[in-house]
Amino acid sequence: MSVTAAATVSSQGLSDTRQQGRIGLVDYLVILAQLALLLVLLRQFQIESGAFLRLAMLAFAGFAVHAWLPLSWRLPFFSLLSLAGIGVVMGAENAAWLVGIGLVMIGLCHVPLSFGSRGFLLLGVAGVLALQRAGHLPFPWSDAIWPILGSMFMFRLIVYFYDLRHDKTPATISQSLAYFFMLPNACFPLFPVVDYKTFRRNYFDDDAYRIYQFGIEWMVRGVVHLILYRVVYYYLTLAPHEVSEPAHLTQYLVSNFLLYLRVSGLFHLIIGMLCLFGFRLPETHNRFLLASSFTDFWRRINIYWKEFMQKVFYYPTVFKLRKLGTEKALVIATLYVFLMTWFLHAYQWFWLRGTMLLVVQDVLFWTILGLLVVGNSLYEMKHGRARSLGKPTRGWRDMAVLVAKTYATFWFICVLWSFWTAESLPTWFAMWAALRGDYTIEVLLFPTLILAVIVIGSIPGDSLRNVRASEQSERAWQRGRMATLAGMMFLIGVSVEGVHSQFGRDVGTFVHSLRSGQLSRLDTAKLERGYYESLLSVDRFNSQLWEVYMNKPKNWLDIDNANLKRFVGGFAQTELIPSFAQTTRFGTITINRFGMRDKDYEIEPAADTYRAAVLGASLVMGWGVGDGEAFEALIEDRLNREWSDGTFARFELLNMGVPGHKPPQQLVMMERALEFEPDAIFYVASGREVTRTLDYIAEVVEKRVEIPYEGLTQLLEKANVVPGMDGATVMQRLTPYGREVLAYVYERVVSEARARGAATVWIFLPQVREGSWQEETREAVEIAQSAGFTIINLEDVYRGHDIDDVRLAPWDDHPNAFGHRLIADRLFIGLEAQRDLIFRRADD
């Protein structure tokens, strides 16, 4: 039976089995077996978080019971399971608050007052919650509930209230609870806007077994999307300053857009999980890479959002304005939809993060896309568009035209997307200078790959979508099942170390990297920047970093960087505020009169005292640990305990660390350190030394800060960098000279210190998070060695320890007090090994 013919089966003709949601024992066992495999798959690839795995186990166990319950019990059971899921993920107290607030809002929708009065009451409650979210009113619950509460209610309440007004079928309590607290939501603040009417209408509207099987297919597809996303995220993404030739530009454009696979993957997982409980929800995305026009793109990507906008804004506007004429009404309604999309994007961010988001690229992006969709819509209104029942027939010419249109749309969207996601407009414009770079054969790679995907994707297939599985042809149904099973088996097989390691080290490393969700090298760098500055790009996009940030408490550490540092003139720009003290949740932070987080020392050391100045950034300063807990203080104590009966009676380590400082700023800090007549300079490097050096140079060039080092200015001239140039361009031009710039910094530290008789020690301390952060370590060690430093490389200091035992928090990769003790122990061993070289006087 063809799809078209099969789809003609009336919904009124549903079999008894289908209506009662029954499933045979064998089919039930088949579904359970697949769910077990899926659980293994989720675990093997560490899909999303540990919390999601727990939730999946709860959902699959819940399914095992749910499938055998009488139909009338199932919705209440699902509601209870969803509430339990919130408890499992968020803990009992947070769950109780969240459900309590939710019940108040649902209850307000049903109070026996006029619709307008209820709306007014809801707005009042939302207003109070908004004030609390913004921090203007106190609240007794944890910050952690906001993102989930927001994702459950910020859009769904609008749809629910809209449908209450227009839908004649009364809602049951179970339906309302199931709709708002639906199970997967507990783990996913990024959640599709599910239509309430569809949620109710499609409940067990097909053969139960086939709905469940469909759910498994969706979840497996979701996992595939998420794995592909990791390939893009880890291996293909580039920073704008790395785009220096046309091949990079195409890679940047494509990878930037393909990061959206994460959203589509998560939505597939969510909808698939809901299918296990009988909610046969329609597709959330429809092969959006194959959009052949801007209206087509809008229809294919995030379909639930489009339908939400259509229902709540588009149709009401167009129907109200139809007297103006269809075309005028259509234009106004479409522009209104895009205006509201922009606004609701900011509104969404407010509920998730607590701050409003107003960025010029957002406005421009939605305006441009809106205008393009309006133009396309008017064209379609006038000329129509090709539609077909079942499989369309296309000649070669039609096929070529379709491929050309799809290809052009894809690249246009990529460009528009890159504009939208760029950190700033100057950064985006600077990137296009890459077109003047070398045209190598690699420039064809992505255009060719994309063309191949589009050609294959344009081969006609069944065009009818969201057909009930029971109305598909038996062949298509079996094919889908087999593909799902084979896909799961393949991925599980590949994920086994004994299997993927057989294909060589590179393949093994590649597969291994895809098996865990971690931050990419670019996001790791952004995370580091985010400790000390506000990150716009993190604020705006639903990246993994965004999720890490979302969990970060607003008053993390009870102090922000701005309170700890002050701006000063000169090349270093910032220093710690002298004679400052504050108590934080991790202990007291005390800054001495010289602006060091340390005890008070005399400027001139006593004759029998060995003094070393420790240069570095937040790690040295002891970000997130109390006074006396940073490794510098621990080492100093130990030296005084264990070595004070030797050559020196006393040891003093001066903590010169300043959060956010980068290698070039250490030139200034070293000059300051030399005023304290140290016997040694301990330069602490913490990874990505070359990139961080260039970052800082780019910053000072853009800000026109005077660079007082002739060697550096000569390098800038060589790279054709001039004061005031935008940061992205500076980075592009300086990148080929990165090694030379860092070498200059290191050599100057060594030569200046030696001139004052101080030994120079270069200590490498890694970030707690292993991975891309260490990719420049080898080069930095070589540069430090060449410059003449004594090297103590502690790159494996955290090895063998669980990351959560060593770091402050998922959103803050600094070591905690235990991490500092580890560092101190290892550093002591390193110092001891080279004691004669380091602990000596210049005249020895």
Added chain:
Amino acid sequence: MDANIDFTQAVKGYILEEFLPGENPDDLTEDLPLISGGIIDSIATLKLVLHFEERYGIVLEAHEADKEHLDTIRDIAALLASKVR
């Protein structure tokens, strides 16, 4: 208004002529999902609504422009019939 209007045929005829020229009429059955199946989109829905409003002098509401009321020819015909009555 004539209570015996065959809305089903009228809707089917309009959809075939306006959106699916050249398709086999037998494939366009009364229960074929039009909106959820991706055959008619928001622009086509709008054209369809405006056409029948004009043709039968009826007024449809914005909230009726959804899958519940317009997903199949049977649904559309029922909605039109309810308006005409």
